[in-house]
Amino acid sequence: MEAFFSTIEKLIVLDSASRQAFAAIMQYHEFPKGHLLVKPGTVCHSIFFIEEGLTRTYYEKDGKDITDWLSPENSFACSIVSFITRRPDRRGIEALEPTRVWTIHYNDLETLYTTHHSIERMGRLIVSSGLVQLQMRFDDLHFATAAERYATMMKQTPSLLQRTPLHIIASYLGITQETLSRIRAQHILL
Amino acid sequence: MEAFFSTIEKLIVLDSASRQAFAAIMQYHEFPKGHLLVKPGTVCHSIFFIEEGLTRTYYEKDGKDITDWLSPENSFACSIVSFITRRPDRRGIEALEPTRVWTIHYNDLETLYTTHHSIERMGRLIVSSGLVQLQMRFDDLHFATAAERYATMMKQTPSLLQRTPLHIIASYLGITQETLSRIRAQHILL
DNA sequence: CGCCGAGTTGAACTGAATCAAGAAACGTGG
DNA sequence: CCACGTTTCTTGATTCAGTTCAACTCGGCG
Numbered sequence: 426m427e428a429f430f431s432t433i434e435k436l437i438v439l440d441s442a443s444r445q446a447f448a449a450i451m452q453y454h455e456f457p458k459g460h461l462l463v464k465p466g467t468v469c470h471s472i473f474f475i476e477e478g479l480t481r482t483y484y485e486k487d488g489k490d491i492t493d494w495l496s497p498e499n500s501f502a503c504s505i506v507s508f509i510t511r512r513p514d515r516r517g518i519e520a521l522e523p524t525r526v527w528t529i530h531y532n533d534l535e536t537l538y539t540t541h542h543s544i545e546r547m548g549r550l551i552v553s554s555g556l557v558q559l560q561m562r563f564d565d566l567h568f569a570t571a572a573e574r575y576a577t578m579m580k581q582t583p584s585l586l587q588r589t590p591l592h593i594i595a596s597y598l599g600i601t602q603e604t605l606s607r608i609r610a611q612h613i614l615l
Numbered sequence: 616m617e618a619f620f621s622t623i624e625k626l627i628v629l630d631s632a633s634r635q636a637f638a639a640i641m642q643y644h645e646f647p648k649g650h651l652l653v654k655p656g657t658v659c660h661s662i663f664f665i666e667e668g669l670t671r672t673y674y675e676k677d678g679k680d681i682t683d684w685l686s687p688e689n690s691f692a693c694s695i696v697s698f699i700t701r702r703p704d705r706r707g708i709e710a711l712e713p714t715r716v717w718t719i720h721y722n723d724l725e726t727l728y729t730t731h732h733s734i735e736r737m738g739r740l741i742v743s744s745g746l747v748q749l750q751m752r753f754d755d756l757h758f759a760t761a762a763e764r765y766a767t768m769m770k771q772t773p774s775l776l777q778r779t780p781l782h783i784i785a786s787y788l789g790i791t792q793e794t795l796s797r798i799r800a801q802h803i804l805l
Numbered sequence: 806c807g808c809c810g811a812g813t814t815g816a817a818c819t820g821a822a823t824c825a826a827g828a829a830a831c832g833t834g835g
Numbered sequence: 836c837c838a839c840g841t842t843t844c845t846t847g848a849t850t851c852a853g854t855t856c857a858a859c860t861c862g863g864c865g
Contacts, residue, residue, distance in 0.1 A: 486758050493757070506750050509743045538739075542732040549728075549739035553699045556746045560696050563749060566756050567683070567789050568676050571821070591844060599757050604821055606845055761853070781812060794853055796813055 426451065429474045429527055432499045436550040443543045450533035456520045462502065465517035469504035471528045478524025479588060481597075484515040492597040495521075495585055502526075505555070521589060571600045575608050616641065619664045619717055622689045626740040633733045640723035646710045652692065655707035659694035661718045668714025669778060671787075674705040682787040685711075685775055692716075695745070711779060761790045765798050 426448060430439070439447070451474075456462060462480060463469045473480070473496075480502040482494040493516060496502035507514035508531065537544045565574050575598060578586060586594060595605040616638060620629070629637065641664075646652060652670060653659045663670070663686075670692045672684040683706060686692035697704035698721065728735045755764050765788060768776060776784060785795040 489758070491758055493754075506747050509747050538736065542735060545732060545735050545739060546728065549735060549742060552739060552742045552746055556742055556749065557696050557699050559746065559749050559753060563753050563756065564683075566753065568679070568681050568786075590842085596758075601822060602844080603823085603846085607821095610845080780810095791854060792812080793814085793855080797853095800813080 426453075426527060428476050428499055432474070433547060433551065436554060437543070437547050439543055439547065443537075443541050443547075446537055446541060447544065450537065451527040451529055454526050454528055456524045456526065458520055458523050460520045460524075461517055462520065462526070463504050463507075463516070463518040465515055466513055467507075467517075468511060468513050469507040469516075469518075470531050471503070472508065472531075472534070473502040473518070474527040474529065475500055475502055476525045476527060478520060478522045478526075479585075480518050480520050480524055481589075481593060482516055482518050483596075484517065490592075490596065492593045495582075495589065495593075495597060497582075497585060497588075501551070501555075521593070566599055571598065571604055572608050572611070574598045574600075575605065575612070579612075616643075616717060618666050618689055622664070623737060623741065626744060627733070627737050629733055629737065633727075633731050633737075636727055636731060637734065640727065641717040641719055644716050644718055646714045646716065648710055648713050650710045650714075651707055652710065652716070653694050653697075653706070653708040655705055656703055657697075658701060658703050659697040659706075659708075660721050661693070662698065662724070663692040663708070664717040664719065665690055665692055666715045666717060668710060668712045668716075669775075670708050670710050670714055671779075671783060672706055672708050673786075674707065680782075680786065682783045685772075685779065685783075685787060687772075687775060687778075691741070691745075711783070756789055761788065761794055762798050762801070764788045764790075765795065765802070769802075 429451070430444060433439075456478075462473055463471075465484060475496050475498050477498050479498075480496045481492045482496070482502060482504060483490060483492045485491070494502075502518050504514050504516040504518060506512075507516065511531075534548070538548055539545075565577055569577070578594075578598065589597075591605060592602040595602040598605065600608075619641070620634060623629075646668075652663055653661075655674060665686050665688050667688050669688075670686045671682045672686070672692060672694060673680060673682045675681070684692070692708050694704050694706040694708060696702075697706065701721075724738070728738055755767055759767070768784075768788065779787075781795060782792040785792040788795065790798075
């Protein structure tokens, strides 16, 4: 659980009352590789803090499997749209490795938001940082070529490239597996 | 200013103390068509609530002008990444029509966040709703064709299509003006 | 009138998808 | 420890959506 607090400490340092309140609502879980943390087409009721392992958020479109987001250790996994809007979403979350998580339930979090101003602030800062991350990924997708996107990922999260099956990386980048394989072959030659 | 409160009322109803505190920090401005609300390459210090008119958030990439976001009346314009990270960003904001705005300054907002829990909550909810909007646009860009993206826009914000020059819509959708022109021609035939 | 910006249309080109086949790595049970 | 199927990745040939470049139309306006 320390890992969680030291991760969000980059955004905000919580007083000990808030920390304790938070610690009380987090639940520890372990999931095997392949386990579904959130089933596609359901409401996502929790945020998962990944202590160890790797998950992907994904959905189906026209029979194709599309990976939306990757969450390695010390990051969050959540079907954001569903969690915020409280509606079912096609997105599911799957463990790509044996994964240990701290689960934060929506209702518990709402309660803490109301009772602790500092946790409400933490929530705002986490969502803000999520927005910045998504915006940067959006920019990448908006007007960068496949090779540029791969290069960005190489630079920012090289370790993910080694741990994650190619077809998943490919759809994460918005390209096909074959194209990614070719781009990679090019890279090695340089 | 009523327009502002009734817009955010969809997210949260503020008590009158918070409303007054908020009203005290908002500044009214009018800008002519073509005016730069935020200059590219600078830090964005304000959120703009568009009471009337239309702005675009844009940037240059490889000499091309790319429109990132469109903000019509009763919505917000902001160079989000810069505003949150407090760093300069290539993004600028330009008025596409004569525009009337309520400006909310970063420092003032920070003060209110600290003094009013309900405004901190409002901030979290606004950012959350921005995140959902961006996520939906991201999905569209991730694995939809140009024609699908146009269709989405036709459905969701048809009025924007009529008010905005074609080359701006095109880069907003991530395609060229020529392609958009052809897609549009197809649509008329159906 | 002639110019100018906005939009359309055409033809050639290209990056990436698709379809198809095979190679390499991996795990599992005999 | 090997044989087997399965998953993962690569490579090639073809096709296609969308870009690029260029010319042209149309409506407004000094």
